[in-house]
Amino acid sequence: MSDVPDWLEPLLTRLRDTEAGDFTRLPTPDDEGQRQSAVLVLFGEQPESGPDILVLQRAATMRNHAGQPAFPGGAVDPTDIDTIACALREAEEEVGLDPATVEVVATLPTLWIPVSNFLVTPVVAWWRSPHPVGPADPAEVARVERLPIRDLVDPANRLRIRHPSGWIGPAFRIHDMLVWGFTAGVVSTLLELGGWAVDWPTDRVEELPAPGAATVG
Template sequence: MSGRWSEDRLRAALSVPAGPSSDFDLNTDNPPPSTSLRRAGVLAAFHESDGRLILTKRASGLRHHPGQIALPGGKVDPLDADEQAAALREAQEEIGLDPAQVQVIGALAPHRTVTGFVVTPIIGIVRGPFAPVPEPGEVEEAFTLPFGHIADPASYRIEKRRWLGDWRHYYVAPCGPYYLWGATARILLELARRLPA
């Protein structure tokens, strides 16, 4: 039942209280440095028809997380009202998703990244037909993954690699040619864990 798509299940997941998460959850021996965090918003946009989730592969020339699989989004700019506004603006810039086509139904608790961001995941439903149009300077590819993969906690596992001289553990949820990992995988696992049966 974990892979069954319904908007009601998604809404129910957002009603379950949960604390913040971070890239340091699996690395308690390496506490986060005391730095000022930059606010950001990302959009987890599920299509109304079947729950497929829109993701991007970031361009290889970007300063932060080049080449990684990510949810559309970015830092909160001065003209953004909040993280939701930033997530919707960035989704329009990155993949051509009109904010008017997105029904925002809630948000997950903020996630702190190892790169100094505190990211608020905004959860939305895409209404009507939509074909992503990647912005070449930011997005190498836009694609979707099935709700059944995203929603099943069994899709996620822990791996590790060397980073700045230390071993770091992180969540991954590979699917076909796409290696979903790091903050994006951790955020989506938090959602998967809260989905009712």
């Protein structure tokens, strides 16, 4: 991994010893009919804003997860040889990412999302040769953003969101987006493991906006 920048190395070192419990309180089921899926957690760097993470916003017209933030990703297809192949394929299909420009550096523990009954494997990659990306299919993806780590760790951009179910989890209000749920949980843990996080007001708790009320939710 000679192309990986020095600032990313501490995170990769700590990821070797992580378990699912570091990312979620929910135990991962053994095999109860869950569908396998993968997402791409893509780290990049820009001269003006420094290290960043790529996310997309799903189209407001989608039947499921409308308007929500997410990493590129989706269900494993029969043609995917593994979850890494799935994450790269989905990123290419959703945002036009060229898989040849990234270097996969780690896979996180498989995590369970009860609401969709998916088992999700986050695939961590370094974007060694960035290129323009955007919604490959506007019917599915509304926008694509590279969120600078310096903005993600800014206490002014951090809060917790309370879901109507009573669940409370980390969130980020950044770039006119409200990032919450699974995506925010993974990002929050990675910021801690990377040594980038700073103290933030965890007592700042807001109710989850109604569907369509938030730019990203």
